Amino acid sequence: RGGGYLVSSPALSFRNYFGEKVALYFAWLGWYTYILLLAAVPGIFLFLYGIFHFNSSQVSKEICEANTTIMCPLCDQKCPFWQLSDTCTYAKVTHLFDNEGTVFFAVYMALWATVFLELWKRKRAKVVSGWELYRWDDDEVRIIPASDLEELALQLINDPNYKLRKYQHSYAGSTAVLLLVLLMIAVLIGIAHALVIYRVMATVIFTKSDSEFLRERADTLAVVTGAVLHYVTIVIMTKVNRRVALLLCDLEEPRTFCEREKIFTVKFFTFQFFTYFSSLIYVAFFLGRINGRPGNYVRVAGKWRLEECHPSGCITDLFIQMVIIMGLKQTLSNFVEYLSPPYNRTDQGHRLSAGEEEPGQEEWLRNYQLNDVNIFSLFDEFLEMMIQYSFTTIFVAAFPLAPLLAFFNNCIEIPLDNYKMVWLQRRMVPRRANDIGIWLQVLEAIGILAVIGNGLVIAITSDFIPMQVYKYAYSPCVLQNRTDIDCLTGYINNSLSVFHINQWGMGFDGQCTYQDYRNSDDYSYSVQFWHVFAARLAFLILFEHVALCIKLIAAWYVPDISLTVKNKHLEEKY
Template identity: 60%
Template structure:
């Protein structure tokens, strides 16, 4: 691809610094055409996608705030929170079997109120909304992409064809790489990827076990402050370990993905890029999945460049001020900027797609995720602009007419988000137990709803009784505050006689399974309907491409040689071109 050296001032690095890489322009639309003129279509499409993603996040953020404020309005009015906050006489069983005390249920009053902010009646609606939002976002992006690349005359551009053409231009006698497929090589790569994923899952499980063990150890500590804040200390130390794991495994994942990619022996650069992208994203997805706040606020925020590079150093090309030293100094300054490579843009995409995964997958547990993602992206666009124009060398411009394999990754994340949100609502939250109590076991189950809260008594029904005489012999309970305790409560649905599951447990279990099946089927159906309802390509673009095809076909037909006179017969077409363009032949073939 040829990029002219003579560009308009607003299409140079200095022009982009003034028009794009400034905080004062944070609310303005990005100059995509100028970005394309300087960095090429691939970088321009990344920023076009990022801008579109940020705009669509605004709608999800508004709905998420509505759900959050709905819980906030009922912050103090929740019947469940009120019952927990007044349960001073309800003793809960110790959290460990060695020197852990009984504790009143009212100690979790604040936690119960905060939980209601996110786990309320609006959560189910918001999860369904986000399933539709993810589909509409991708479908509208396909339309926006079609509009953009059609204006660049790249809609039907084929990267593999251009790569082959470049090889033939460099060496007309070159040997073309044939398509090959080795099942043994495929199985080796698949096995290697499975081993890496298993190791990453094992590390995550080890961190969970670490938290449990450390919490118990801190609770047994002789230091009173550490005992009182055992859980907080365990969470903080676990977060530090998780951060170190992410930093280390991010580097390891890239090395392993590169090795597996080489083992596959991809035929073209596009195949190599797609293979590398899929593997690294999969490994990073597993590594980061429990790190929502890390991804939202810290990932990609650290630059290994000195502050002095943030200064706006203006360079003039040779001839503008008549000094060769000025141009040479400009070149030296640009050379000292951070190096870029062919996968530099990959890192930016990876960060945003990981964030998109958390925004959609965890939305049922954290409705404010779209809000945080939106605020992050508003800053991310300008940070990336500043980084590219002031801290890094210029990317090698590359053609592109889409975001590549990332679109398939986003679609897969959308399907996974439906499954995960259904599991969060059905299995993790109290939404289903509350419904079962409301319509089967609660005071309103018989239809009488006058002067009574239908969730009255829910907390007591969700706690089972454990008799202290049934403690194991090795169990040592701290009795510093409570003595002569004969029973305590724990969160479950079990019979006090033999500790077997109660009838209420099986009702809840069946309802959870039924809700999960219905929710996911309805959400998937809505996704498919939304995908069908929103065409991928606007009619204007389709008609434009149709006109271009007609024009190209006419040009090709006009260059075809006329057939010899021997071909001409009475009633026959005068030429092969006439034969192709004869409407009667077209109608006749249609009738047949």
């Protein structure tokens, strides 16, 4: 824009106009979007596999045919007993993304995250080598980073009397900042607990409603409205988190802007991570596992019972949460982001048009009327992509279509970011850089969390492990040596426990069932419960060790820097 400046390379065009820092953002975003295809295709195949076997799952068949299985009420008052077959559709939907291929997809995504980072390092080395910035900020050969030296030079140019700020460190100050960070994290976790209480209360309200539609879908409606409320808290807490992170940065008194940017990035991303994922962590790993049993339920404030999982697992609840939050984040948030700048620009233009323009200053005035930018404008773009990358990797076992959704979003995000920076905002002050900075460490941390998160989802959230324990230890194929039936035949009845209704003091006898592995006489955990528990733990340890080994092998197998770039710099040194 302006001057008719044309270049053949998009990366070089961004670098010459915006500086290396912005150019590297677009280079990374384009590469990330391209590699997302390698994650989206297996996710599509996994989802299609679930669709093709939508009606053939043995577990779904048993739930749909369980017309005589009476389940215990989901609340204490005015909640009727219900038939397990009422949740037939829910069980079939669960099988779409909780099937035999989920484990392999989770391992694949752990490998994908590693390969993506290694390939980006190669791509980055090639790009910055063309800019002659490959060794510009090499911490291995410099005690003081080149970015700090460049900033010091700018300070001296702007103010010859500038006094040097030396490196300082205070253990007391660091301890205070650490305690404040932990306090903020505790507040964010408390908000997640408030969302849990809301879902508990919403389930009771919907169950007691006069509408049959609301009563039959009380659990699902509570999850959906809870996810929407979670998104609202995200919007509000994002502004709070930013202010708190800036305040904590001021307490640490960073020397330079680069140091301030790193400190702010770590704190703000940490707060945002807990804001986005605290509720998801509860749904994935605690929902239905700490609620107790009939006759001895765990209650909130001694009144409301905690939520329960469906007999086919809690993974659908996690899926619903991710779809709503990720969908709203990538649609509504972007809509607001790109809708507001033109209005701001127009309003500012009306305010300035009243003044007199001197000849030849029209272009300057038009540029001045664009929306202002601040030092963290590029930070916001990176943060948005890091949150998306977290959704795409950490809980991808529960939402295999997340990479596809992220790919479509980025195909729109790239031209919109381009349009926003060129036409709606003033130009950012160009800053030199040869990498994406602290964000690379954030990506590596997310990659490790992805291995842990997906391993926990399969071991705890999914019913994959209980099914395998039943299949190889308690099924008719093992106990009766039968080969003419599906080895999961009888799994649903085996995973349910019996409760004697007369212990409620209602004045009548009978039995109802609930999902758990307990003895029917004293309600203690059965032997099978401990078998399943041991299998979950063993799988978790095995999965994480195998996935981390694969990550290390992939990191070793794919060099960070291509031989072409290495040999080029070797020849230059020679």
